Amino acid sequence: MKAIEITNPGEVKIVEREMPQIGKGDVLLKIKYVGFCGSDLSTYLGKNPMVRYPRIPGHEISAVIEKTGENVPEGFQKGQAVTVVPYTNCGQCSSCKQKRFNACRFNETLGVQREGAMAQYIAVPWQKVLKHEALSEVQLALVEPLTVGFHAIDNGKVTDIDIVVIFGCGMIGSGAIVRAKLRGATVIAVDIDNVKLKIAQQLGADFTINSRDQDLHEELHEITNGDGPNVAIEAAGNPLTYRAAIDEVAYAGRVVCIGYAGTEVSFTTKLWVQKELEIMGSRNANPSDFEAVIKYLKSSHIDEKILISKTVSPEDAPMAMKEWSEDPGKIMKILVQF
Known part of the structure; x- marks a missing residue:
């Protein structure tokens, strides 16, 4: 499958990767849009201490379900529009014990400590998948950053x-x-x-x-x-x-x-x-924050396109990242459309 990779600081390439293997509790997602985040820009600039290269960036996700593992609940069906909570939490550290999962001591965010979503497909645990077909494909990619x-x-x-x-x-x-x-x-x-x-x-x-x-x-x-x-x-x-x-x-x-x-x-x-x-x-977000953003996007009359500076293809992503790095103050959000 096609993926976008930050190979080294200042270097972005289109690469071929193997299709993800899905476990019994995983959902295989076909990516529609992924947003470039400020953490991705830091990775590109070589200023993100949590990243090892090469790295597939991306954790602001709009996708549809392609396939489900055998232990995934029946409510998850092929073709459903979804977004993803891109953080992990251990459940045992002092933060998790207070149900502040966003600040888990051992958190690994997609595209930062582990491979991200800038690819045609990604597999994630079903518990991290949020189904919201009332939102458009573009809106789904804006949920996490908001x-x-x-x-x-x-x-x-x-x-x-x-x-x-x-x-x-x-x-x-x-x-x-x-x-x-x-x-x-x-x-x-x-x-x-x-x-x-x-x-x-x-x-x-x-x-x-x-x-x-x-x-x-x-x-x-x-x-x-x-x-x-x-x-x-x-x-x-x-x-x-x-x-x-x-x-x-x-x-x-x-x-x-x-x-x-x-x-x-x-x-x-x-x-x-x-x-x-x-x-x-203030770090990341909790499930209640995702619920609040989704409610806002479903009911708001604001045209969410005002938040998007440009939408590019995977092939144009390297140049978009270069241009963003040269003038970061002018960019709100770059979406990559797969």
């Missing part, structure tokens, strides 16, 4: 009385914008790209700030009557936005960090302690 932002808002305990600032309006930040608005919060979207800020408005952001052209502190001061936002979501993975989240969040505020910064980030502890901040990480 769940990550949904999960961050859940971690931040956002309610309808909160003002939430979201740093970074890519796919992860977009998910956070949507979830915060569904919770009834006032949302401030911050980015340095006006196209992304326009999309943030379409997704429901009440205010947008281009922190390259506008004074971030003054804008937030005016919007929040000098208090600062109650919740800050760091979805950019930049040392500047990590510091801004601490600086700008309100006293007794909450800071949720999703992005991986490429370098170490130093903080002065004064504001951390003085504001009595809750600062937490």
